[in-house]
Amino acid sequence: MNVYLIKSYFWYLLKSRFRKGYGIHSPFVFDLVRELVYCKHSFYAYEKIALFRRKLMRSKQVLTMSDYGAGSSTFKTKKRNVSELVSKTSVTKKYGELLFRLVNHFNPDTVLELGTSIGMSTAYLALSNTKRKVYSIEACDEMAQKAKEGLQNLGCNNVNQIIGQFCDVLPDLLGEIKTLDFVFFDGHHQKQATLDYFHMCLLKVSNDSVFVFDDIHWSKGMDEAWNIICENPAVTVSMDLFQFGIVFFRKECQKQHFIVKY
Numbered sequence: 120m121n122v123y124l125i126k127s128y129f130w131y132l133l134k135s136r137f138r139k140g141y142g143i144h145s146p147f148v149f150d151l152v153r154e155l156v157y158c159k160h161s162f163y164a165y166e167k168i169a170l171f172r173r174k175l176m177r178s179k180q181v182l183t184m185s186d187y188g189a190g191s192s193t194f195k196t197k198k199r200n201v202s203e204l205v206s207k208t209s210v211t212k213k214y215g216e217l218l219f220r221l222v223n224h225f226n227p228d229t230v231l232e233l234g235t236s237i238g239m240s241t242a243y244l245a246l247s248n249t250k251r252k253v254y255s256i257e258a259c260d261e262m263a264q265k266a267k268e269g270l271q272n273l274g275c276n277n278v279n280q281i282i283g284q285f286c287d288v289l290p291d292l293l294g295e296i297k298t299l300d301f302v303f304f305d306g307h308h309q310k311q312a313t314l315d316y317f318h319m320c321l322l323k324v325s326n327d328s329v330f331v332f333d334d335i336h337w338s339k340g341m342d343e344a345w346n347i348i349c350e351n352p353a354v355t356v357s358m359d360l361f362q363f364g365i366v367f368f369r370k371e372c373q374k375q376h377f378i379v380k381y
Contacts, residue, residue: 127336131361135380147372148356152379155220156360162223164246165216171242171273172212175205182261201237201265209239210305210333214362216243217381218303218331221365223247225329227300231292232256233285233316234306234333238266244303245275254296256281256288258306285316299323305333310340317348324353324368335364349376 138157143149178201185197210218222230222244228251230244235257245253255278257263263282270278281288285307293299302320304313313332320330335345345364349357355374356367360381 121337123338124336127342128361131336131359131378132380135359135361135378137377138380143377145356145372145375147367147369148358148375148377151358155224156217156379156381158220162216162219164219164243167273168215168239168242168246169212171269172205172209172239175237175239175269176202178202180265182259182265184262185259204237204262205239209237210243211362214333214360215240217360217363219243219247221329221331222251222301225301225327226251227329228252229296229299230254230301230303231296231299231320232303232305233289234304235263235266235280236305237262238269240303240305240333241266241270241278242273242275244301245270245278246273249274249277251277253278254281254292255279256283256285256292256306258282258284285312289316289319293319293323296323298325299328300325301328302330303333304330308334308337308341310338310344313341313344314347317344317351321351321353326369326371328368330366332364332366333362335359336361 137143137152143152180201181198183197184199218240230251230253232241232244232255235241235255241255260282263280267280299320334341336342348366353368354366355369355372357376358365359378
């Protein structure tokens, strides 16, 4: 049981507001909350991914993990059942569908995911547009291979998988990418590592780039990293949805931070 996460959730419930956009004076954020965060539309890919999730939840396959992030403490051994990985480490339906809506709305040419895991979040990113380039990095070879198998069955042929630790492979990948339109940070949930990868990716942002951080309240260190990211001069708009933290770099927007009830 993550006691810090539980305490953080009660703090979030006390501080969060702007349900369905009420009280937001920024037109950009108001539309974002109304049209994306609280969107009830069922997109074509949702059921496809739900079937993918159910299939993995029934799997008895056991994988041997190579962990480098804080999430490894969730398990006691390196042998993990696929169904456990889905239930304990994969993005939930609620936040996965939000991820889908974000990439569907902002329509980025290039998407980068730090942490493929079993491939659930990758599916949400890739199926929004199968012509979009999605780069996904995963340090664990067995996990990456399992994700590749599932993504191919889903028809996600636009995913470029890279196996290796972020610190080893990210610099070379960034050297090949002109602009990072959308980045999902979902691995190595530790303060310094999160800040290091944020600053590396920051060199490739444009005015329209979107960064999404997972597990921003996972630990005291992640809380601190999230606050530092929000305060960065390049970030103009930041949104705390408890599980996700979303930042924008739009120069036309006044610097503001929103804790949105979701």
